Amino acid sequence: MTSSPRSASAPATIAVAGATGDLGFRIAKELLQRGATVRALVRPDSSSKPEIISLRQQGATITEVNFDSIISLTAACTGADCVVSALSGLREVIVGAQTRLVKAAVAAGVPRFIPSDFSIDFTKLPNGTNRNLDLRREFQERLDQQPIQATSILNGMFMDLLTGQAPLVLFGPKRILYWGDADQPLDFTTIADTAAFTAAAALDPTTPRYLRVAGEVASIRGVQAAASAATGEQFGLLRAGGLGLLAAMIKVTRTLVPARNEVFPPWQGMQYMHNMFTGRPKLEPLDNDRYPEIRWTPIREVLAKREQK
Known part of the structure; x- marks a missing residue:
């Protein structure tokens, strides 16, 4: 046809x-x-x-x-x-x-x-x-x-997840949680x-x-700066360990809570974080300029909106 x-x-x-x-x-x-x-x-x-x-x-x-x-x-x-x-x-x-x-x-x-x-x-x-x-x-x-x-x-990781679902920005203790290298560039898009x-x-x-595309490319230190700017309060860094430790945690979590029929069980998000922190799936080259009418939202703006709610 x-x-x-x-x-x-x-x-x-x-x-x-x-x-x-x-x-x-x-x-x-x-x-x-x-x-x-x-x-x-x-x-x-x-x-x-x-x-x-x-x-x-x-x-x-x-x-x-x-x-x-x-x-x-x-x-x-x-x-x-x-x-x-x-x-x-x-x-x-x-x-x-x-x-x-x-x-x-x-x-x-x-x-x-x-x-x-x-x-x-x-x-x-x-x-x-x-x-x-x-x-x-x-x-x-x-x-x-x-x-x-x-x-x-x-498009990398959905930037919206930084406001709660992805446990990177810890608003209570004012820390940015990460594994591996705090300077590894990461891709985020709303x-x-x-x-x-x-x-x-x-x-x-x-x-x-x-x-x-990536609305913003930022390392963990960049996310730290964005969170501090968005809230007006200084955020620190919290390194949970290396990527080997995160990989071991994924195996344990998947064994204890397999949740095979769930689309986003806890270990699935952990896998995504591990992937990103390795740097392997970094997006390049970026096509952000292909449609000039699109304005890309920065991390700081997304976190600031959370604070306003």
């Missing part, structure tokens, strides 16, 4: 899978603000969620789809100029559902596909160091076998900025296989 050509004046049609999630919802909103025709692919039991109601009110088309059926997905993708996946889950979703989605996109004649990668550069990591990123690498191998123009967007960049990329037919 091939899609019909779109006139130069017609808005692009972007199909977004995972639009009920935080990132997917933001991507869909950014696309609508840019004048795109947005088709949100949702499961039949999610059409009454607040995010879907909001997107419908903003002009998005809500398309209920069976993610287990390539036929259903193909019908939902037909006529789209790009399919963006913001799906989140374990192997059945990241490998299984996304494989069906990209095959459906190919069958529908969609020219471009953006997978749900949104991470540090997992292409530089050895297998076994991060379960969730191993799944993305497994899907990458399948994706690259498909006759479709794919673009992965890599969810909102990642969504804005993804929307711009979805509307850009010239994107390469990978796009790498």
